[in-house]
Amino acid sequence: MAGILVVAETVEGEISGFTLELLGAAKVLSGEGGGAVTAFIASGPAQALLAHGAETVYTSAAAADSLAEVLAPAVEAAVAASGADIVLVAQSSLGRDLGPMLAFRAKTGVAMDCTGLAIEGGRLRATRSAYGGNARAEHTWKSGVQIVTVKGKAFDPAQAGAGGGNVVPVEVVGEARIKVLGVSKAVAEGIKLEDAQIVVSGGRGLGDPSAFKQLEELAGTLKQAAVGASRAACDLGWWPPAQQVGLTGKTVSPNLYIAIAISGASQHMAGMGGSKNIVAINKDADANMVKVSKFAIVDDYKKVLPALIAEIKKLG
């Protein structure tokens, strides 16, 4: 039997935006003959999942913030009950652990951080980036359940509809060997990086951390803008790691991405290559970021940035 099970996650009690993207992906696959869409949620608003396209929602007795080792057996039970042969997991902190765990338990494969999914001949074909973004790889599964983690912003979120369907409790949970002692959330002020329509990012070429003040000022003069950074800048302690853009950071796809003193390494591109319009400010005309951008200024950012901020303020 075919079918697609989405593993849902919540943020402060609400279905996460990432989960809506998974449901969006599931809908596409279902349309290609992937079978019925069902969902699993540790605990939380199951009805919202029904409203966003799941036909059946499996819930568990586990807490919403349980670790993968606790959730894996429950997800497995939901897969068995639903008859799904495709499992979609977010490439989130939880999903990074849960995807591989489910795969090794079921002795099947997992494709991590997928950007493309398609049904061919009744089976899944997954596209993912490899070699830091320099290559694309396409995979199928030899047999068994096909497990993927999905990259953020790769699919449009599912829209809310009429809904309806069943909520089915799953009893089994895994043993908690790992104890959570505490969590500290990085609180970014203003709009979230992933939701921003404009992202202003800085790199190592800024030369010193105080330049981020100017980036914040630029973001402040624009609407719906957030400030990100390359890993080099984050590793130097110039900007918080939670605001890092790239392969190991956040995936963003804003309408406008302004990259200031960032070279455009493939691993950085992996997190922002989907931006609709890229602007580069870089003193090196050969920088990859310049090549991939729509508009670029080849000059010293120190001279460009104050004038850019002033002109945008003037334009109002």
Place this chain on the structure above:
Amino acid sequence: MNIIVCVKQIPDPETPAASFKVDEAAKKVIPAQGIAPVVNPYDPQATEAALRLKDAAGGGKVTVISLGPDTARDAIKHALAMGADEGVLLSDPAFADIDNFQTANALAKAIQKLGGADLILMGRAAADWDMGVVPTGVGQILGLPVVTVAKAIEATASSVKVERVLDDGFQSVEAPLPAIVSVSNEFGEPRYPQLRQIMLAAKKTVQVWTAADLGLGAEDLGAANRAMPLEALYVPKVESNVEIIEGDSPEEKARNLALKLRAAKLI
């Protein structure tokens, strides 16, 4: 405290896009001219963590395992020069073209053959396939708890406390030993081997184990037994349509950019 560190040799992940080539028919990366393979960047951080934990515990042994071609010996040598005690190279023609599921299985077998350890440290992901599944895989096979993406690690005789990097912050967890921990770049810079240590490392033993030594047969290995066949590998096309904004001074370029962005309704 006995610690095992797993290190992988990979093509340099900072290979510029222009030098990165793929043989699409063979579905393989063509080694870039003049760019030597390197140790997966997270793995020296795992080695660094192991050395510090051994010191903090007042003794023990750090054993390094790498699965790969004969050149992977260099990845082991690097860890030995950092201060690890012994190395094991898992090398066999039968290991060519295996995926990270088969890799996890072979590493798990090697760890068992070494008699296990109090702690097994790995990198958060190998920067060739960018998967990050081997630590969890080895944990499933050996039945050990796995804590991923560590920023800081502290151990007692019976447990390990780890500060993990989450998408939106940090999480502190505790796991009973033996356990597996994967280390992230937030851990900080690893030490750089000094000449004297590089020379000392030359005297340290590196055992070589084949598939047969691990009890693995042809039915467990090779492209034909991948859980996920690789159907295609290629370099994505990037088109350049950049408009370089001109101007007599940086300030004028900035003003012209602002006007362009406004005209395009981007701001």
